[in-house]
Amino acid sequence: MRVFVTGASGFIGSAVVQELIGAGHQVIGLARSDASAKALSAAGVGVHRGDLEDLESLRRGAADSDGVIHLAFIHDFSKYDANCEIDRRAIEALGSALIGSGRRLIVSSGTGVVAPGRLATEEDPPSSLIPRGASEETAAALVARGVCVSIVRLPQVHDLYKQGLITLLVDIAREKGVSAFVGDGTNRWPAVHLSDAAHLYALALEKGSAGARYHAVAEEGVRLRDIAEVIGRRLNLPVVAKSPEEAAGHFGWLGLFAAGRDVPASSTLTRERLGWLPVGSALIPDLELAHNLEP
Numbered sequence: 001m002r003v004f005v006t007g008a009s010g011f012i013g014s015a016v017v018q019e020l021i022g023a024g025h026q027v028i029g030l031a032r033s034d035a036s037a038k039a040l041s042a043a044g045v046g047v048h049r050g051d052l053e054d055l056e057s058l059r060r061g062a063a064d065s066d067g068v069i070h071l072a073f074i075h076d077f078s079k080y081d082a083n084c085e086i087d088r089r090a091i092e093a094l095g096s097a098l099i100g101s102g103r104r105l106i107v108s109s110g111t112g113v114v115a116p117g118r119l120a121t122e123e124d125p126p127s128s129l130i131p132r133g134a135s136e137e138t139a140a141a142l143v144a145r146g147v148c149v150s151i152v153r154l155p156q157v158h159d160l161y162k163q164g165l166i167t168l169l170v171d172i173a174r175e176k177g178v179s180a181f182v183g184d185g186t187n188r189w190p191a192v193h194l195s196d197a198a199h200l201y202a203l204a205l206e207k208g209s210a211g212a213r214y215h216a217v218a219e220e221g222v223r224l225r226d227i228a229e230v231i232g233r234r235l236n237l238p239v240v241a242k243s244p245e246e247a248a249g250h251f252g253w254l255g256l257f258a259a260g261r262d263v264p265a266s267s268t269l270t271r272e273r274l275g276w277l278p279v280g281s282a283l284i285p286d287l288e289l290a291h292n293l294e295p
Contacts, residue, residue, distance in 0.1 A: 007071030179232035185225025193280025221264030
């Protein structure tokens with residue numbers, strides 16, 4: 001299968017690309033820069049020049065493929081609403097080239113789009129209060145127009161080098177001189193190893209159903225206090241609690257957006273429907289050995 005991948009040179013995209021190549025697929029990656037193009041070529045990936053705001057380029061890439069995996073997202077959270085709108089338009093462009101073809105489009109989202117405070121499942125719709133939910137709403141509209149779209153919701157994706165939003169917690173701890181959590185720290189974030197997330201994308205591409213949501217969740221919820229304690233121990237920093245009122249001042253946008261949210265998620269339905277079985281290391285053991293936590 002010839003697969004067009006946006007975000008192919010990124011943290012998750014690089015792993016997905018290798019998973020696809022290992023499964024015998026031909027991969028074409030979207031490259032917005034010479035550096036990205038060079039990295040893709042070195043990884044054995046074909047290069048398609050463009051970016052998320054070049055909608056015609058996205059349409060051409062999708063039209064020339066047998067399937068599309070959309071991983072790219074602009075991770076500038078100071079412009080989060082605007083970047084979610086860019087993502088919505090990009091998904092619309094990719095899908096418009098696949099109407100009625102039966103070729104699959106896999107859209108990336110996050111487990112955090114579901115209303116917090118309870119165990120989220122694949123059946124839960126995105127919250128209308130969360131801007132990233134527009135990506136899933138656009139995918140649903142494309143299904144209604146005859147596009148075979150599936151959604152992969154990502155939790156904190158980790159290996160020994162990066163750990164999703166937790167990487168930002170590490171940076172904040174270094175800057176502030178303390179490793180902090182909010183309240184009593186019992187709020188939970190789900191997690192998955194990078195290799196398991198990559199495998200799920202391949203399964204969704206090969207076996208996914210139109211309109212289905214899949215959760216790339218290996219651990220349903222890891223307490224933020226436990227995460228903060230590992231960060232503090234590894235960096236030789238004190239571990240402290242911040243009140244919800246102090247969170248924005250300490251964590252910046254992350255305090256308002258995520259640091260105090262309780263967002264556990266299940267992947268029971270994903271495992272049943274795709275036969276996905278995560279086998280990678282858990283989050284806390286990875287943090288204990290993480291290279292970005294070396295003092």
